[in-house]
């Protein structure tokens with residue numbers, strides 16, 4: 457027999473899986489309309505974004521500057537495609553606007569910026585997000601607010617020295633309202649990080665910098681929820697949640713590509729991707 461709390465948790469997972477799939481549909485459509493884009497990243501991170509935007513984060517889609525909001529800080533501007541999908545579903549801007557992704561004059565640039573409603577920072581220049589997140593986490597604490605700050609980084613971004621200065625500061629100031637999610641998809645622009653500049657062992661590095669750390673399957677919604685719940689119990693330390701994800705998750709055509717940092721396929725191939733997403737997991 458399952459108790460009410462378990463059932464409601466199970467229902468939350470079911471709902472969030474449906475939400476993640478919906479985000480993936482938007483990601484594919486955005487890339488298909490413009491013919492290219494960072495679809496692999498958007499598909500890979502959809503589970504985290506579903507959990508944050510439709511379960512964990514406190515924000516007001518109408519009053520985006522609500523001072524007590526939780527902040528989502530996207531260091532990795534090229535992952536914006538996923539955030540656009542989440543923000544549109546959250547009602548921050550119309551779903552139809554997603555069809556302008558990456559086009560001249562659009563607010564939805566391929567590498568996202570503060571010009572887009574719901575973006576806390578311009579993130580294309582890698583390595584600056586965690587510093588800003590540390591500043592925000594310190595700022596809201598000094599203001600006496602309950603807000604949390606969630607920063608999404610990538611494994612390639614760990615090669616930026618400024619990330620580690622910020623990591624040191626986060627631990628020094630004991631920012632337990634700061635959460636760094638590190639998307640370890642095993643790829644960067646020119647190949648796998650271990651061949652370019654090895655960022656492993658990622659978890660041990662964050663722990664050495666004084667962070668509370670966990671490493672989970674970033675495409676498993678239950679695992680993400682549990683990791684956040686556990687982190688919320690830990691005080692006086694910032695939290696690093698390392699996510700092992702698969703680029704292109706849900707679309708085998710993309711999952712199996714050797715290099716999918718930037719996806720450009722033939723116009724007649726997009727329907728294959730769409731069909732695969734509908735029949736595939738999750």
Ligand SMILES: Cc1ncc(C[n+]2csc(CCOP(=O)(O)OP(=O)(O)O)c2C)c(N)n1
Nearest residue numbers: 580581582610611612613641643644645717
């Ligand atoms: C400071 C800086 N250096 C280089 C780049 C160019 N660049 C854009 S994305 C990227 C790859 C970063 O690695 P990662 O985010 O892990 O790649 P992905 O998982 O998206 O393939 C690079 C080097 C940049 N945007 N900013």
